[in-house]
Amino acid sequence: MKTPVEIVVTGAAGHISYSLLFRLAAGELLGLDQPIVLRLLEITPALNTLAGVVMELNDCAYPLLHKIIVTDDPEVAFQGVEYAFLVGAKPRQQGMLRSDLLEQNAAIFAAQGRVINQVANPKVKVLVTGNPANTNALIAIKNAPDLPANCFSSMAMLDHTRAISQLALKCEEPVTAIKNVIIWGNHSCTQYPDLHHAKVNDSEALSLVEHDWYIDQFIPTVQYRGTEVIKARGQSSAASAAHAAIQHMRTLVYGTAPGTWVSMGVASDGSYGVPEGLVFSFPVTIQDGQISIVQGLELNEFSLEKLRINQEELIEERQAIKHLL
Ligand code: NAX
Secondary structure (H helix, E strand, O other), X not given: OOOOEEEEEEOOOOHHHHHHHHHHHOOOOOOOOOOEEEEEEOOHHHHHHHHHHHHHHHHOOOOOEEEEEEEOOHHHHOOOOOEEEEOOOOOOOOOOOHHHHHHHHHHHHHHHHHHHHHHOOOOOEEEEOOOOHHHHHHHHHHOXXXXXXXXXXXXXXXXXXXXXXXXXXXXXXXXXXXXXOEEEEOOOOOOEEEOOOOEEOOEEHHHOOOHHHHHHHHHHHHHOHHHXXXXXXXXXXXXXXXXXXXXXXXXXXXXXXXXXXXXXXEEOOOHHHXXXXXXXXXXXXXXXXXXXXXXXXXXXXXXXXXXHHHHHHHHHHHHHOHHHO
């Protein structure tokens, strides 16, 4: 039997994890011959709920699920992990200012960044899903000085697959016909879903759809999809977010297909004028686990303006938590 791989999921009693954990245990990340250890981190008051989730995981008798470790101690949770899904975060509560939310979550990700730095496998891949995801990833990076920044990325995959799906529906094509959509910037309503480089089969996407549809329908639909899901379900996206988290991590493991890219929040190296260090969603390719920002894409004035707005928002977020960097 192969040696089990250690995977941590934080916020393990939450909604996204309720989909994520069962798919990890079924082998959807690393394949059907790779046993795993699931290390589940929660805050103390949620351990009781988590105990119920663990009962269900055990009840499935997953052949690949070697062991489950449940804890409220980050040092136990992150010990030796190769893959870290940072899902747990404080939700915004009524009356809470955006700056309060930023601050409270920043404290969580600063602490977790420090522990990851100390006890995780040095080759760990960390995916930050908990919001505000980009800035939380930035804080974790800054608090893990011994690890390369590219061990960390934030999730834009749900926005990316939402964009693929909307374009496929519009063109009445299967999603497999679509490639190279881009989500630039922040995982917020400011994000910029860009079709200028997207292809449907081998045609330019923007030659197949009306310009007005792109501006007035496609962009806001992708930007506000999360809000629409909440309106309809009364709860935020969970199964689709879990799917996106697995897709993101699988792309880090298996790489991108030749000629294609995905969108990920990564620390900027100054590409496209985005200030160095800011965690910004870019089009990226992955080869042998290495993330590279796609270079040389032409951006028109419209796109440049959208990138600027995203930069400003992320700089503002960084400013609000600068004491933790
Ligand atoms: P839930 O509120 O259902 O679950 C969050 C869980 O995190 C709770 O069980 C809570 O006890 C736990 N938690 C809080 N602080 C913790 C800490 N310090 N250590 C460990 N666990 C902690 O939220 P859920 O719907 O699962 O969403 C989780 C996060 O994902 C939220 O921040 C949400 O905004 C974010 N999302 C991000 C998306 C993205 O594309 N980046 C999309 C989906 C989702 O909205």
